[in-house]
Amino acid sequence: MTVALSVVTFSAPAEAQVRPVRVDGYWEPAEPDTSVLGTLELRDEAGKIRAFGVTAAQAYMGATKGMSIFRHSQPRPLRLRGRVEMVEPFVATESGRAVTLFGTYDARNDSITLTKVEYAKAPEIDSSDGAEKSP
Numbered sequence: 001m002t003v004a005l006s007v008v009t010f011s012a013p014a015e016a017q018v019r020p021v022r023v024d025g026y027w028e029p030a031e032p033d034t035s036v037l038g039t040l041e042l043r044d045e046a047g048k049i050r051a052f053g054v055t056a057a058q059a060y061m062g063a064t065k066g067m068s069i070f071r072h073s074q075p076r077p078l079r080l081r082g083r084v085e086m087v088e089p090f091v092a093t094e095s096g097r098a099v100t101l102f103g104t105y106d107a108r109n110d111s112i113t114l115t116k117v118e119y120a121k122a123p124e125i126d127s128s129d130g131a132e133k134s135p
Helices: 066-070 084-092
Strands: 018-027 038-043 049-059 078-081 099-106 111-119
Touching (some): 038 066, 049 066, 078 084, 084 111
Parallel strands (some): 038 078
Antiparallel strands (some): 018 049, 099 111
């Protein structure tokens, strides 16, 4: 008796492997936070891992939105890459401060290479009582 065996392999389409992304969110989201779509674990070059709460995400090739962009890497931490003067301040951003990162997500090596980071204006604190000032 002869048995034929066929092996079919699938790989993610090229556009799903490397794509430009925009990700909005903040470090260490509080539980539960209904504005957070999901959490990405991001690892810097020193190996430090922080939780980044994603409030919006957009891939510019394939028009994918939300956490499904990162489905090829989850649940592994994503390595942050980019210029040191961009990555270090991003990783050091205080918890809760809104940040928008622009970069390239590479599912082949579970990384995001930062190309631009925008920071929301930090709230002004009234030094007399520690409360946020009203605009």
